[in-house]
Structures are given as structure tokens and as C-alpha cells.
Amino acid sequence: MDISAYWRTRKQRLSLTGEICPHCGAKLFPPRDICPHCGKPARTPYHFSGRGTVYSFSIVYNPPEGFEPFVPYVVALVKLEEGSLITAQLTDVEPECVYIGMPVEMVTRKMREEDEDGLVIYNYKFRPVLQPTSL
């Protein structure tokens, strides 16, 4: 990945920062500056809660280069509670335990490493909601 591309997208990758449309109120992820719902400019940053549910998922056994350490892993469509549907890797879960409708929360994790002397790419992933044992 280009350093510049990683740098430009750092806020959305690290903290799930998208945009909110000041005209129609739609919350957008990824940020795209023009609201796809009303077609007007939308550049106000919006920090998503990170909570959502698994909308659909697939288990990856033959990964693209750089993702070998995580095999087998789950790539899911996650429906955020604000409405956006995004693609993300699930973590801290065995593939056989994933189900449609599973409540998940965002965590920031290593997505991949660019060789031994390259950048470490961090990105949002989702995991099953941490269960409190003591509340």
C-alpha cells in the first residue's frame, strides 16, 4: 500500500471515522464527501460507535498475500447501528461460532505487515461484544 494512501485514510482505518451529511443527516462510511442519499456535499467528520451486527459473512481459507497469518478467518458485512453496511475482518472468534445477526464491536488491529522492513498496517476489525462478568 502507498504510504500516502494509508496516511490519507488513517482516521477511517484506525477509528472508524466517517462523515455525516449536514443536509439529510445520513451517516456515511467510508467518507466520500458527496452524500449518496441526497447528492449534496458532506464533509463533516462523524465518529461511528463501532457497534453493529453481522449481516453476512464468508470464511477465507485461501487468502490474498499478507493475510496468511490469520487463516482461516472470517470476512463479514457488518451492519453498523448508524445504518452503514461495511466489509471487515472478524477477530477473536472461531469461524464456526459466527452467525448472522451476531452483535459485534469495532477494535483496531493489525491488518497486515508489509514485509519485515515495511509498514505495519492497522485497521478496524470487529469482534464479538465483550461480555461483562462482574456487572
Added chain:
Amino acid sequence: MTIMKPLRQVGIVSYGAYIPRYRLPAQEINRIWHGNAGLLPVKAKAVPGPDEDTITMSIEAARNALRRAQVDPSELRAVWIGSESHPYAVKPSSTIVAEAIGATPQTLAGDWEFACKAGTEALQAAIALVGSGMAHYALAIGMDTAQGRPGDALEYTAAAGGAAYIVGPGEESLALLEGSFSFVTNTPDFWRRPYQHYPQHGGRFTGQPAYFRHSREAAQHLMEELGYKPEDFAYVVFHQPNVRFPTRVAKELGFRPEQVQPGLLSPEIGNAYAGSSLVGLSAVLDIAQPGQRILQVSFGSGAGSDAFCWLITERINERQNLAPKTRDYIARRREIDYGLYVRYRGKLLMH
């Protein structure tokens, strides 16, 4: 000899723990390397997943601290991370963490290094930064993903975990700093040279001249200067390289087991290195009540100890339940075997 305390009253405004999900039972290491004949220093150790490192773990601990504090992250004037497992040799962990939690760009950021004392060194500096009036809030984190050489005694305990602390003004604090004391000498008990993957240590030498002397001196001087005795503390938390060392130093100083046990996490998660006493403290803060006093003593090889005396305030109860507790992370556990541990920790060299 005088204790350290800023002119302005400061304390812990908030805290957040993180411990990864995977556990390697000590019995599994014993099976592979010692034919089931070794002595087990802990029951299991916490192992980071393949997509975790000191940066990702620090981010989650910091988010937990921010959730408890209900403070805007842009108000943090420092993001400091103490660790001996920063993912980069050159490039700060702290800038990535600061960006992820929303503390950039108007903040200090830096990585601290002092073996297992790096986390409390960052905490001391955060206390000074707030105490001097240079900052309203400062974030100090101790976090590690420690590596022990396969087959070495340290492999049983070298674990992952830690905690984040937001230091702020006394009137906003859930625990007030009554004083701190640091005790440091040049004692070569444990080290790692550049480009080396695993540390070396002095075996039995790591005990009496290193861990015990520094922990004892720091704790004793702080208690003497403050005029406190062991019975004045509800809890005591030492650095936890195993179970035996903190248990023994606590007993030598006159503490009872019930003061030690709530913050003694090493039996279940191993030694979290720079995060060890800080995550022990977070477990105690999860259950502490107003008016209780806590003695925290870190230890870092090389060598030194930081001792802190914390007095819990009325604010503790309103914040304890605002984020996951340390015990929630301890209860979230999946045991792995040695093979998966080798894969997750990158110990397999392909030829």
C-alpha cells in the same frame, strides 16, 4: 530521602485495562520442554492474537480509560506508552495510539523504555506534567507482548497485557496521589541487545539484588515518609514476574494475603512486563471503595522500582462500571496448545 509529590494535587481520573483472549497453560510448556517434570510458576499466561501488538492493545486500554473518564480525547496533552515490545524500532507507538483514540494533533506523544518499569515511568512523568500545570490531562500506558526464549524459564511467564491511566487534577480524580518514590541502581539482572529477539537474564540473580531489593526499598521508603504501615492499606500491588516474588516481598514487608490477592493476576495471566503492576492496579480499582488506600510498586530490570500511594475518592463508584473490568478480560479466555502459540507468536522459522 524525600518522596515525590507535585505542588498541585493530582490523581488518577480514569483507567482502562486490556488482556488478550488467548491463554497458554504452563502445563503445555512443561509438556513440550520439561517432560512434565518442571515446576509451574503460574497456571497460564495471556498470549496476544496474531493481529495484536503493543499498539492495538494500548488502543483498547486507552479507549476503556476514555470511556470511564468521559473526557474528550483532544484534551489529553500527552500520550505516553511504556513497553519493551514496541512494534517499531524507529517510529513511535504513541502516535498511532494517539491518532486512533482522537488525541492528535495537539499533544505530546512518546514511547518509554525501562524494561518492566517503563509503564510506571510514563505514569510518573504524567503526574509531573499535570502537577506542574503544563497539562490538564495526560495519558500513561504500560503494555507489553513479552517474548521468552523457547525452553527458557521465562517462557512460562512472558505474557501480554497492561493498562492505561488518565492523570488529571485532584478534584476530578478517583484516586489521589499521596506520594511516590523511585529507587534505581545499575543492576544487570535482565537485558536484550539490539537485533536480538529474546532477552537474557541472570537466573537467580534476578531475585534478591534486583527484584526484592528495589521493590522493598521503594515500598519501605514511601511508607516511612508518609507515616503509613501495611495495615493502613486496603490493597498492595507489586510487579508480578511470577507468583512467588510478589507474594514473598509482600509478606516480608508485613502485608496480609487478603491485601495482595485482589491485585495478583500473575497466576492467571503471567507476567505482563511493563503492564504488570498497572493491570494489577486496575483490577484493584475495579473493586476499591472510597477512603481505601492502595500501595503500588513496580519493578523494572536494570533496575528500579516506582512506588505510589493512592487514596480512593468518592468518584470511584460512578466510573467503575463505565468500561469493561479487568476481570472481564481475564474471564474471556481461550486455551491454545503449544503449536498454535508457536504460530501466533511467530516462533517458527521457515527454511
